[in-house]
Each structure stands twice: as C-alpha cells, then as structure tokens.
Amino acid sequence: MQREKNSNPKDSKIYLIGSGIASLASATYLIRDAGVPGKNIHILEQDSTIGGALDGDGDSEHGFIIRGGRMHEEHFVCYWDLLSNIPSYDDHDISVTEETFEFNSRFVSHAQARLLKDGKRVDLSSLGLTLKDQADLLKLTFASEKSLDNLRIEDWFKNEFFESNYWYIWATTFAFQKWSSVAVMRRYMKRFIHLVEGLPTLGGIMRTKYNQYHSVVMPLKRYLCGKGVQFHLNTQVTDIDFSFFLDKKTVTGLHTLKNHEKQKISLGERDYVFITNGSITASTANGSWTEAPVLKYKSTSGSWKLWDKIAPKNNAFGNPGVFSDNIDLQKWYSFTATLKDNTFHNYMENFSGNVDGTGGLVTLTDSNWLMSIVIARQPHFPNQPKDVKVFWGDALYPDNEGNYIKKKMSECSGKEILEELWYHLKVQELMKPIVDAGKVNCIPVAMPFIDSLFMPYEQGDRPDVLPEGAANFAFLGQFAEVPKDCVFTVEYSVRCAQTAVYGLFETEKKVLPVYDSIYRPDVLIKAVKTISK
Ligand code: FAD
Numbered sequence: 001m002q003r004e005k006n007s008n009p010k011d012s013k014i015y016l017i018g019s020g021i022a023s024l025a026s027a028t029y030l031i032r033d034a035g036v037p038g039k040n041i042h043i044l045e046q047d048s049t050i051g052g053a054l055d056g057d058g059d060s061e062h063g064f065i066i067r068g069g070r071m072h073e074e075h076f077v078c079y080w081d082l083l084s085n086i087p088s089y090d091d092h093d094i095s096v097t098e099e100t101f102e103f104n105s106r107f108v109s110h111a112q113a114r115l116l117k118d119g120k121r122v123d124l125s126s127l128g129l130t131l132k133d134q135a136d137l138l139k140l141t142f143a144s145e146k147s148l149d150n151l152r153i154e155d156w157f158k159n160e161f162f163e164s165n166y167w168y169i170w171a172t173t174f175a176f177q178k179w180s181s182v183a184v185m186r187r188y189m190k191r192f193i194h195l196v197e198g199l200p201t202l203g204g205i206m207r208t209k210y211n212q213y214h215s216v217v218m219p220l221k222r223y224l225c226g227k228g229v230q231f232h233l234n235t236q237v238t239d240i241d242f243s244f245f246l247d248k249k250t251v252t253g254l255h256t257l258k259n260h261e262k263q264k265i266s267l268g269e270r271d272y273v274f275i276t277n278g279s280i281t282a283s284t285a286n287g288s289w290t291e292a293p294v295l296k297y298k299s300t301s302g303s304w305k306l307w308d309k310i311a312p313k314n315n316a317f318g319n320p321g322v323f324s325d326n327i328d329l330q331k332w333y334s335f336t337a338t339l340k341d342n343t344f345h346n347y348m349e350n351f352s353g354n355v356d357g358t359g360g361l362v363t364l365t366d367s368n369w370l371m372s373i374v375i376a377r378q379p380h381f382p383n384q385p386k387d388v389k390v391f392w393g394d395a396l397y398p399d400n401e402g403n404y405i406k407k408k409m410s411e412c413s414g415k416e417i418l419e420e421l422w423y424h425l426k427v428q429e430l431m432k433p434i435v436d437a438g439k440v441n442c443i444p445v446a447m448p449f450i451d452s453l454f455m456p457y458e459q460g461d462r463p464d465v466l467p468e469g470a471a472n473f474a475f476l477g478q479f480a481e482v483p484k485d486c487v488f489t490v491e492y493s494v495r496c497a498q499t500a501v502y503g504l505f506e507t508e509k510k511v512l513p514v515y516d517s518i519y520r521p522d523v524l525i526k527a528v529k530t531i532s533k
Helices: 019-034 076-081 094-105 130-140 161-162 165-174 181-192 210-228 302-313 319-325 343-352 414-425 429-436 492-502 522-532
Strands: 016-018 043-044 057-059 063-065 116-118 230-232 235-245 248-258 261-266 271-278 332-339 362-365 371-375 388-394 440-447 473-476
Touching: 016 019, 016 343, 019 043, 019 210, 019 271, 019 473, 043 235, 057 429, 063 440, 076 094, 076 210, 076 492, 094 210, 116 165, 130 161, 130 181, 130 522, 161 165, 165 362, 210 230, 210 302, 235 302, 248 473, 271 302, 271 492, 302 429, 332 343, 332 414, 343 388, 343 429, 362 414, 371 414, 388 414, 414 429, 414 440, 429 440, 473 492
Parallel strands: 016 043, 016 271, 043 230, 116 362, 271 473
Antiparallel strands: 057 063, 063 332, 235 248, 248 261, 332 388, 332 440, 362 371, 371 388
C-alpha cells in the first residue's frame, strides 16, 4: 500500500513516546525538514530527565555519574547531520558536529594499553586468531543475514576463538557476549570493516567534548525548547489504541499515567505517534560507595511494558520477549569514579602512555568480572572542578566472584569495585591513603536490559520503523528494524528518526545511506591483514 505523506502538517499534533536521542532527533527533523510547528510536538517521558541512555549527572560532592560513554565514528552520517544544525553546549556559534570534529582532531584515539594481563600491557602485534578463526570470521561477514536467524556467536566459532586477543577486544569494545546474536556481529563486521585495522588501538573512534548528556542532549533540548516543543516529564504511556481497517493501521489514542493519574489522549485524523519501543537503560538502578545497586525488573520499565502490551495487537509489532525476558543474559554493570586527587589519572597516563581522552578502553583480561575502564578527556562534566577527576568502568560478567573481592560484582559497593580494580592494576598501596582520606567516590549502576539488543532474534522480532500500512505512527530506537545499520549506536536511533519523518511527511529529503566500506577493496585488504596478524 502506497503511504500518503503529509505535506501540510501545520495542524498536526505529534506525540513522541520517550525522550531519548531517537525522539529528540525526530522532533528536530519534524521541525527542520517537515515544517511541523514546534509547539505541535509533545515529548512524553516517564523519567524526570530527558535523554534516555544519554545521561550525565552529579557533582564533585555527591559523585559524578554516567551509565555509559559513547564511541562514535566519522561515518555516523545521520547523527552528524542531525547535530550539524545544533549550537554546541559551550559555544553557540559552532554546531555540536563542528565542536566534536575539532575536539577529535586534538585528542586522537590511539590506545596504547588496550588489553592488560597480570597488570601488564598485552602485546597486540598479533590478534591471536587461528586460520580456522579467520576463515570463520570472513565466512560470517559474507553470510546472508537470514541464514543467521536465532544463532548465537558461540554457535558459529570454535572455543579457541574466545581466548583470542581479537575476541577480548571485540567483546569489550562493543559489549558482546558469547551468547549474543551472531547476525548482529555480522552487521558490525560489515558496517565497521573500515575500523577493523584500528581495533587494537581504537583508531577512528570519536568522542564528544563532555559526556553526551551535556554535549548532545542539552544542546538539542535548548534548540527544541526554543522552537516551542513541549516536554511532558514523569509521564508514562501505558497503552496505545489502534484501529485496523483493511491494510491500514492507525493510532487513535494514547493512555498515560502521571502522578498516579490516568489520562487519555485522543488522536485526530492528522495526528501522529512515534514510539520508542524497548530501552536498554530501562529499570537501571544506582548503588553508592557503600551499597550495591538493587537489580530492578520490567515492572519499573514503561518502555518494555508498553511494547509487551501492544505487540499482541498486530503481528507486525514484533516480539519484545525475545529481547527482554532473560535478564541474566542481558544485564551488566557499570560504575563512575570521582576522585578529588590526581594520583590515579597521573599513574594511568604514565602507565598507558595515553593522556586522558586518547586511550579509550583498558580491559583487564584476567579479571573474573571482565572489567574495563575508560578515562575520558577531563573535565568530562562542565561543572567538574580542575582538581577533580572522573573515570568510568564496566564489567561484562557481574555474576562472577572477583579475583580479590570474593563476591559477585553485582553484590559489590562502589568501594569494593574499586578495591578489585586497584588489585588488578597493582596500585593498592598507591591508592590506599587517598581512599582512606575520603577523596574517592564510586557509584555502581545495574543495567538489567543493557545487552537486550544483542539477544539472538529472527527477522520480524523487531518491528519495521514504518510497518506495512502504518498511517500515522512509527517505531523508533534500538528495537525497530533498520536494514544494514548496527544497534547499540546512537546512529541507529537517529537513522530511525530520519526514516520515520521522511516516510510519513513530505520533505524532499532521502534517508542518508549507510556508509558501505565493505565494497572498498583497500578497506577489505587492510581488514584481512589485521585479522591474520
Ligand atoms: P533510549 O535512550 O533508551 O530512550 C528511550 C526513552 O524513552 C527513555 O528515556 C525512556 O524512559 C522513554 N520511554 C520509553 N517508553 C516510554 C513510555 N512508555 N512512556 C514514557 N517514556 C518512555 N552508542 C554508541 O553509538 N556508541 C557507544 O559507544 C555506545 N555505548 C553505550 C554504552 C552504554 C553503557 C549505554 C547505556 C549505551 C551506549 N550506546 C552507545 C547506545 C546508545 O546510547 C543508545 O543506543 C541510544 O542512546 C538509544 O537512544 P533511544 O532514543 O533509541 O532510546
């Protein structure tokens, strides 16, 4: 069925469920490219802040906190396009895109201590793949996606693959597990084949000046508020009414919950809804210096409950349970450390050979928890004083007992997590007086759905951004289907936004194509040389 595009949206109301980058990008494109008046756009967010996964909060007294930090690359074409019109956080005369490219020309990613074992740097002149592993990797890159339905990475590779430097780098750079979808791994291999040469040093990785809440979300919010967009916080969408007539699917109403009060929004014929279905940061919980975070489940997640509710209404709406029903396989934990002292950062700079902001991940390969840390360029928060330092870390196996702390990471306080880290880095003596002087804080975070987007799935489990016959709605985010692009990226969510807006409205614009470096022989040759080292 040919979808009729709206060429005169002056009176259309648009409801965006969620305020992550997918919705913020949609709102921007609706205003910029489709001519929707900002005041007609309503962003409904269950949390008390906007930005979804792109968070960044705290201060030097209570500790800074980010759930994660984004690695970007030059060919995030939709993302850089989006931010090319948005004035940056610090300097309103330049865009976020300009700021970020300039920042990365000064702080070039070139990790010198990507993997550590027994506290020493691992020699990465070889990635340690056998001929069989290399052949399996290449075979996977050129396999058809359909043939990989429901398969896990461990179904494809032999056990020895998982002991290679390549796997340690791959798994910890992108947060893959052995049981993650091999179809997603294939997409990553194809989509980012131009980055394979730089994998051991994180070459080609770009970062924003500050954390992404301040560098990306705040500027977008400022732009959208200036255009009159209406943000409705603490507002959860609990159900969506659809009408199905012949091939046509139309949203007719939204059910919301705000301060325990139920409301219904009825949609007119020319009104629209954009739904971020599922969220990898849903139900996250913070711990503290003295307390471990308490794992939460679906009951606190508006996104998963809403998708569970609407999926049975039509078989084009996907299968949320495939991604969300096995928290033990999806969860991992991160932590943010705040230090009123330079010692650790100075030590890491000398040890790794990387000034802050150029090293990226340092992974402790012999950590039972598989712990990594990232030291971003300081300050990472605009309100971070000069003499305060922060770093972020994660652990992919939070249910293993630590090597030094004989507890699961998931049961550890911030203090215990750092004790385990000091042990691996052999800096216990160095850090003890600083910790004893109360100059260190660390906030751990439990993320029950963080790897849900990597769960093995089959085609149809993610709904299309614009399902067949969808007249006035779209799915957005990491659980909508976008051919060729890779989940666990901001680019994927922004690509959904472009696809939705340009598909439903007359804009004279086309969705920017995914950068296909796989067809460049020079790129392929370099990638093959790298994996065969
Ligand atoms: P989300 O950010 O999940 O936003 C969804 C929002 O919608 C949430 O605020 C939620 O509360 C709200 N919502 C959902 N349903 C409802 C409802 N029913 N009612 C009201 N509100 C609702 N990306 C990269 O590109 N590179 C990286 O290196 C990278 N690393 C990451 C590391 C971590 C630890 C994390 C957490 C993410 C990382 N990502 C990375 C991924 C990237 O941040 C996310 O994919 C992206 O931000 C998702 O944006 P989104 O808008 O699609 O969804």
